[in-house]
Amino acid sequence: MKVYLTHTADALANYYGERALAALRQVAEVRLNGTGRHLAGRELAEAAAGCEAIVSYRQSPGEAETFRHAPDLVAFLRCAVDIRNVDLAAASAAGVLVTQATPGFIPSVAELVLGQMVDLARGVSEAASAYQRGEVPAARMGRQLNGATLGIIGYGAIGRYLAPLGLALGMRVLVADPHAAPDDARLDHVPLERLLAGSDFVVCLAVANEQTENLMDAAAFARMKPDAFFVNPSRGNLVDEAALLAALDGGHLAGVAMDVGRAPDQMPTPALAAHRKVIATPHVGGLTPSAIEHQAFDTVRQVTALARGEVPDHAVNAAAATRLSRMGITPPAA
Secondary structure, rough: EEEOOOOHHHHHHHHHOOOHHHHHHHOOEEEEEOOOOOOOOHHHHHOOOOOOOEEOOOOOOOOOHHOOOOOOOOOEOOOOOOOEOOOHHHHHHOOOOEEEEOOOOHHHHHHHHHHHHHHHHHHHHHHHHHHHHHOOOOOOOOOEEEEEEEEEEEHHHHHHHHHHHHHHOOOEEEOOOOOOOOOOOEEEEEHHHHHHHHOEEEEEOOOOOOOHOOOOEEHHHHOOOOEEEEEEEEOHHHEEEHHHHHHHHHHOOOEEOOOOOOOOEEEEOOHOOOOEEEEEOOOOOOOOOHHHHHHHHHHHHHHHHOOOOOOOOOOOHHHHHHHHHOOOOOOOOO
């Protein structure tokens, strides 16, 4: 079986890893992306000509043009959970299987959130930057997590992992999610408005979709406690950045930490990240060896299943993937 890996050299090192690449080469003939660019559309199809599978980094979308011009392609395997930039309808129309990886980044993202909360509360980055500039920063009063209230918007995988960490630190934990209620009696399940009004730290972990676009808008920030902190490790389109900037400039928020934003590849917007009350990291929440290998090895297992004539786990459109028959696989009934 031949597989095309879309990761550029830098992305291959950071988002796939040597161990996973070696494992993939044990089960398939692997062709690497040597262009130094993130490919898309017909160019991706042409680069993967002759390959039955594409293992896709998140910056290589699955566009209709790719599926239209890749007659050899049987499967498009996304090395990530997010498949929003994969044209599922076009893949299904072409009979191409689409899969996704499972979330191996849960502890990694939650730990970054804890670190950013401590940094915001104690001014760690600000003091370190002053020392690095040759200055001696003033010793200023900090705030502790113990005794504070943590508000978690969205009780998905990361929220479920983060909540008990907050409890372990002695925090009161509020959860707002209209679709999932915590079964831990120590957590308070509350409406979003009440969470915003009662939290010292608001962590936005909501699912990003049309309904949650600009979930955190001017009204939401106005509901937050004066001098509260806002943390966004999820998706940039959950936040109205003009409203966030106004809340910062107006002195309503004590500080913000963000690992995502509306810049390309979900990076923080540079102008907002440069604000003196903002701590920003370049979308590194899931960038640890354990987290990256988890998702990379998901794709290795999926390629292995295809090579064995089996429908792989975490297939999204298996019933429409008629090209599986080329590998002796009968698609499951719809």
